[in-house]
Amino acid sequence: MSLKPNHILLVKKICPILAIILMSSIGYGQTIHYSQFWGEVQFNRTITEKWSTELDLGTSYSSAESSPNMFEKNTQRSFRAWGHFYLTPRWKLSSFIAYYNNKDVPEIGQFESPEWRFALQGVYYFHKTGYTLSTRMRTELRHMKNEDDTYENVIRYRQQIKYLQPINSKVLRSGVVYAIASDELFFKSGTKVTGLSFFDRNRLNIGAGYLFTDDIQIEITYANEYLPRDNGNQIINAASLTLSFNNLFKNLNKKFLHKPEPVSED
Structure with a gap:
């Protein structure tokens, strides 16, 4: 499918920005490199025309100094419960509460740090013919355990x-x-558990998705992260897999449990 002139112009504007960010990530903080895998399953359910809920189950794996295998260490398990409100066709407002089990993995400099997280989020969509551009704003309150076994708010x-x-x-x-x-x-914000630097990280994602049905889809992406840290900057190259289901149990109920009404004979 050929791109229209306005699509080409947009791509020309975006690509140099992404290239600069990627080259900056590669050029700085080359002290530590990790390969990782991020997996997530999402269950979405429509409540009304304006409201929906979502449950996310996630897991992360990482390589270590002893092995380049991205599945060498399981570093995190998580769940998130969302509420979404569709204010207008362009604005979606959301909030979630989540728990992250950050495991003790000394091989990658990670200590056990369970975390509760609360977030407020807004997404604005620039709907265009043939493509969608969006911007997302999210503020998170993270309640995390530090190395002294006390909790800090980030x-x-x-x-x-x-x-x-x-x-x-x-x-x-x-x-x-x-x-x-x-x-x-x-x-x-600067704390002991996450370090004192104001800039936390930059994350670049490139990939593709496929809709098996209108209610089931998969996304596979490559992620490059640059993380400035007090004990050495990190570069993370991650493979990400996300599987999404919309109204799964409702659709299963319709397909397998719903019994058609008997046809009356006159």
Whole structure:
């Protein structure tokens, strides 16, 4: 599918920005490199025209100094419970509460740090013909255990811009493949558990998704993260897999449990 002139112009504007960010990530903090895998399963349910809920189950694996295998160490398990409110066709407001089990993995400099997290989020969509551009704003309150076994509160702000382009259709529907690219900046308050630097990290994502049906989709992306840290900067190259289900149990109930009414004979 050929790109329209306005699409080409947008790509020309975005690509240099992403390239600069990526080269900056590679050029600085080359002290420590890790390969990781991030996996997540999402369950979404529509409540009303304006409201929906979501449950996310996640896990993370990492390589270590002793092995380049991205599945060498299980570093984190998590769950998040969301509430979404669709204020207008362009604005979606959300909030979640989450628990992250950050495991003790000395091989990558990570200590056991269980975390409760609460967040407020807003997403604004620039709906265009043939593609979608969005910007996401999120403020997080993180309640984390530090190395002294006491809990600290960390405030973190995240700003993301995301581009989504259907490949074999103009709209997202069953059977459609789409490309995605995003970049996100993280800023945080200084604490012992996360370090004193104001800039937390930069995350670049590039990948693709596929809709098996209107209610089941998969996304596979490559993520590059640059993390400035007090004990040495980190570069993370991660493979990310996200599987999403919309109204799963409702659809299963309709398919397997709903009994058709008997046809009356006159």
